[in-house]
Each structure stands twice: as structure tokens, then as C-alpha cells.
Amino acid sequence: MIVTCPFCGDRPSEEFGVLGDAAPVRPADPAGDPEAWYDYVYLRANPRGAHREYWHHVGGCRQWLVVTRDTTTHDIAAVEPARLAKQTAPEKGEP
Amino acid sequence: MPEASTDPTARRLGPLAGLALPERHEVEGDVGITLEVPGPVSIVGVEARRGKSVTLSRRVKKAYGEMPKPNRGAGETVRLLHVAPDTLLCLAEDRAEGALHAELRELLGDAAAVVDQSHGRTLIRLGGPKARELLAFGTGIDLAPEVFGPGACAATMLGHVAVTLHLRSTAPTFDLIVARAFAESLWDWLKGRAGRFGYEVVG
Numbered sequence: 684m685i686v687t688c689p690f691c692g693d694r695p696s697e698e699f700g701v702l703g704d705a706a707p708v709r710p711a712d713p714a715g716d717p718e719a720w721y722d723y724v725y726l727r728a729n730p731r732g733a734h735r736e737y738w739h740h741v742g743g744c745r746q747w748l749v750v751t752r753d754t755t756t757h758d759i760a761a762v763e764p765a766r767l768a769k770q771t772a773p774e775k776g777e778p
Numbered sequence: 779m780p781e782a783s784t785d786p787t788a789r790r791l792g793p794l795a796g797l798a799l800p801e802r803h804e805v806e807g808d809v810g811i812t813l814e815v816p817g818p819v820s821i822v823g824v825e826a827r828r829g830k831s832v833t834l835s836r837r838v839k840k841a842y843g844e845m846p847k848p849n850r851g852a853g854e855t856v857r858l859l860h861v862a863p864d865t866l867l868c869l870a871e872d873r874a875e876g877a878l879h880a881e882l883r884e885l886l887g888d889a890a891a892v893v894d895q896s897h898g899r900t901l902i903r904l905g906g907p908k909a910r911e912l913l914a915f916g917t918g919i920d921l922a923p924e925v926f927g928p929g930a931c932a933a934t935m936l937g938h939v940a941v942t943l944h945l946r947s948t949a950p951t952f953d954l955i956v957a958r959a960f961a962e963s964l965w966d967w968l969k970g971r972a973g974r975f976g977y978e979v980v981g
């Protein structure tokens with residue numbers, strides 16, 4: 684599986700570490716709603732199809748990336764540096 | 779005990795000092811690989827502070843003539859490898875202890891983190907007509923000459939060890955920069971795979 688790092692170019696997936704779901708957004712208030720914190724810390728979507736994930740190019744430029752990958756085919760639709768990627772909160776009702 | 783030296787670079791005894799000894803192992807009367815551990819080499823990491831990307835490029839260009847493009851190296855006496863966004867690995871040979879670090883701190887200290895890695899990293903020089911073939915055993919990057927040509931550099935994995943590669947010349951001559959603690963392991967890995975091509979360790 685080849686991941687095209689925006690800085691390094693085509694690299695084998697072995698050079699990357701995968702953190703998973705890039706959707707969760709850290710709640711602003713440290714003392715806020717425990718439900719929101721529980722969701723943020725523990726709950727991750729595991730969809731079939733397109734999925735945005737955090738990947739770390741640990742064996743290369745060491746950037747955090749957001750990779751949009753189809754979980755059934757491994758086709759990669761987009762790779763963006765995480766610092767430039769838009770954080771998207773999970774839609775209501777999403778597991 | 780070795781005698782104390784007045785040479786300011788003498789303290790930089792690399793991790794391969796007792797291992798990279800001259801030897802020649804021929805296959806059918808020839809060698810396809812040369813290995814060398816030049817020393818001492820000054821190695822300094824530079825990473826721009828937030829919002830200082832342009833300042834870094836401008837000052838590097840003014841001082842050294844060129845800010846290398848991503849995944850490229852530039853410079854003669856001071857070699858600058860653009861290995862990650864806003865990040866340079868800087869190399870110089872035959873400099874006194876701490877001199878390159880001081881020079882870069884002076885130039886960039888307010889705009890970038892400047893860290894002396896001379897004792898933390900080791901440089902291995904790999905050459906010979908089979909150098910690309912040898913590297914291909916251990917890294918996933920495209921080493922075809924039209925893709926990875928002279929001046930190219932890359933942060934990658936080689937035999938599961940993180941290395942920075944720089945192709946210095948078409949000969950080809952690659953410089954491999956590796957963390958000190960992994961230098962011996964990488965050295966063994968290189969020699970192990972060089973055996974089939976024949977190799978010479980240059981003193």
C-alpha cells in the first residue's frame with residue numbers, strides 16, 4: 684500500500700503509524716459535559732467505506748497527516764497535513 | 779589510555795570508530811560497493827519556529843546562496859538537507875567542535891530551533907555501482923536515477939532503521955545519516971547485504 688505524503692511523495696505504508704479516526708474534536712471546556720468527554724476519549728467510528736484517519740509519517744518527515752481512505756478497498760482519496768486539515772465534528776447520530 | 783589531544787574535534791569519536799576498519803571483500807575479482815565513515819562531521823538540526831518559515835528560507839539563502847527545495851540538498855562547505863517541512867539537516871566536515879552549531883545559532887537562533895546532533899548522529903558514505911541495488915533491499919523509496927537523482931535527499935527507513943539519505947553525486951555516492959545508537963546495527967546490515975556485490979571499506 685502506497686501513501687503519497689504531501690512532503691515526501693510516494694512511500695510504503697510501513698513508514699507510517701496509524702492513530703485512527705480523525706473526526707473527534709477535543710471539547711473546549713476541561714470541566715465540561717462528561718458525555719462529550721467520554722465520546723471524545725473512547726468512542727470511535729468504524730465505518731465501511733470512506734474514512735478520515737490520522738497517520739503519522741514516523742519513518743519519514745514526521746508530519747501528522749489526515750488520510751482519507753476507503754476501509755473496504757484501501758483506496759486513498761486524499762492526504763493532507765493534519766495542521767492544515769479541517770477538523771470535522773462527527774455528525775449527530777453517528778456511532 | 780589514549781593521550782589527551784589538543785585537537786578540538788578529537789572528542790568526536792564515532793560509534794563505528796573500532797568497526798569501520800579498512801578491508802576488501804571481492805566477488806569475482808571486483809567490488810560493487812564502497813563504505814566509508816568520514817569524520818568528524820558536524821551535524822545540526824534546524825526547525826523553524828511557528829510562523830518563521832519565510833524568515834528561515836530568506837536567511838539561509840542570504841548566508842549560503844540557496845534554500846534547498848523539499849527533498850533536496852544544497853550547499854558546498856555547509857550542506858543543507860531539506861528533509862521535512864521547515865526543517866533542515868545541516869552538515870559540515872572538518873569543522874571544530876561546536877563551530878557549525880554556533881554559526882547556525884547566530885544566523886537562525888531567534889527564528890528556529892537549532893540543535894547540535896554531531897554526537898547523536900553518524901554519517902556513513904556508501905558508493906559504488908551497486909549502491910542503489912543495495913539500498914533497494916531496505917527502503918521503499920523509488921531509487922530510479924530519474925526519480926532520485928543527484929542532490930536528492932529523503933528521510934526514510936533502511937532495514938527498519940530511520941535514516942536520512944542524500945545522493946551527493948552521480949557516481950553514485952550516498953550519504954546515510956543515522957542515529958548513533960543504530961549506527962552499528964545499520965553498519966552490519968549494510969555489510970551483510972554488500973557481501974554479494976563485493977565491497978571495500980575505505981579507511
Ligand SMILES: [Zn+2]
Nearest residue numbers: 688691740744
Ligand atoms: Zn512525509
